[in-house]
Amino acid sequence: MQDLEAIALLQDSARRSLYEYVIAAGHEVSRNEAAAAVGLQRTLAAFHLDRLAGAGLLEVAYRRLSSRSGPGAGRPAKLYRRAAIERAVAVPPREYAQAANVLAAAIERAGAEAVLYDAAREEGIALGRAIARPGDGGAISELARQLTERGYEPYTDGATVRLRNCPFHSVAQQFPVVACGMNLALLDGMLAGAELAEGHEARLQPRPGECCVALISKTNTD
């Protein structure tokens, strides 16, 4: 029920805008910043941010934003970031995460990773084809839009596309090699299907708190 109540909070459009802003920001967000970003009055934004934190959708940290210290430095600012905890509601009840863990265990036990990666790449190619335009292929921005819809939270880092969220997080924690290898093959397939493989390649570049795959530009050497 906690999950349902937490998710129900996002029904309010102001709260949802604040939540979406904080999770996409990639840094801890102050009340002022969040209020300005979504066009809300500061006290109202603070009220909604605290509701989101109270429900466990956001986490709170306190930090001085200026470098001053001692008397006159002021109180530390209250900052918000996405909570690490996962919330899911399925109606009727579904337990896909559990199924994924069992399947991953079986693949590892059988040593069948290569088959999994092939299947994931094929799935990726099919997804990518939907993006490809006849003749000149798709655009990396269109792929990024698709990845946003699939929950990857892409952002650009120079010409590289990085992914802030791992959609397979719980299975990736239990079976990192299986899940991250599958994800790499899936995204590699999407690039190929979208005819974007000439400009970008999917590579494992794990970073703390992010998806392990990055779409690296082949033309820029960064």
Add this chain to the structure above:
Amino acid sequence: MALAMSAASGVNAHYHLVVFNIGRTVAALDSAQLRDFMDGLDPINALAEQAPGFVWRYVAEGTNNATAARPMDDDIIVNFGVWDSREHLWDFVYRSRHLDFLRRRRDWFQHLDEPFLVLWWVPADHIPSTDEAVAKLEHLRRNGPSAEAFSFREPFDPPSGSPTASSAAALEA
């Protein structure tokens, strides 16, 4: 603050975590199939040594890596090291360039039906022996995960407090 930080990274001043894993290679170490693996060893080992929490890694005498050691079988090579916490070891194994190396393990190593990796805690001043490591893997294979010998997926916390004479003696047994 220092206390909170070490709690967050799981670092325990009294105990270190040992990792020992084995692999049965698909071909000889100097074969074409194993070339990428062998070429990757130096950079990956260097990455480990620079990673937060790295304490020690086993190297066979007169070499820069562990591949010359054969404590279990002629075609089984080993990896063997000590880290200051499960979190730091995890970050190196699964959240660094090492992950891509790991992803290719089926190109280089045969599939093993039994556990091939074991973790256990040792007093921070203890450097484990290869015999100890083999015994730990056999313990895990025989008894399943326990505080004596466990896996990443079913971890155990280090013993509480500082090591006593009796726990050090148990380790030698």
